[in-house]
Amino acid sequence: MRRRVVPLLLVLGCAATMTACASNEDKFVSELKAAGFANPGEPSTEKEKKSKKVGKRTVKSSEKTIEVVVRVKGCDLEFAKISGQSGYWLDELHVNGQEPDWPNYPENLTRDQTVTLLAGSSAKPAGFTGCYRPNDP
Structure with a gap:
């Protein structure tokens, strides 16, 4: 009996973890839609592992x-968010196969604020003028 229960619990735990990740991605897409972005693409997740020495111990953590x-x-703009935290930021501009970082990382922009940022005179990443079309929706 015990041999059957352990694998079942492992499968359920993995399924719950996958659902939680997908749920966070879906929530982020919903958050962007609520901010006025009608056409968010498919979400992707990057995982970064960190380790820090504290005395004699090494503390490991990961961030999605x-x-x-x-x-x-x-312009194709990449918005990013730390999984499980509130808020998001404008991370990169995708143009001609390049992904330059966006200067100053504006946070929690709505679509209208993004349009204003694109039209404004603030610093823009390399390649911006190649994609920006003010008359596009």
């Missing part, structure tokens, strides 16, 4: 970053 690409005014 969810990324979603959204098209605004001809």
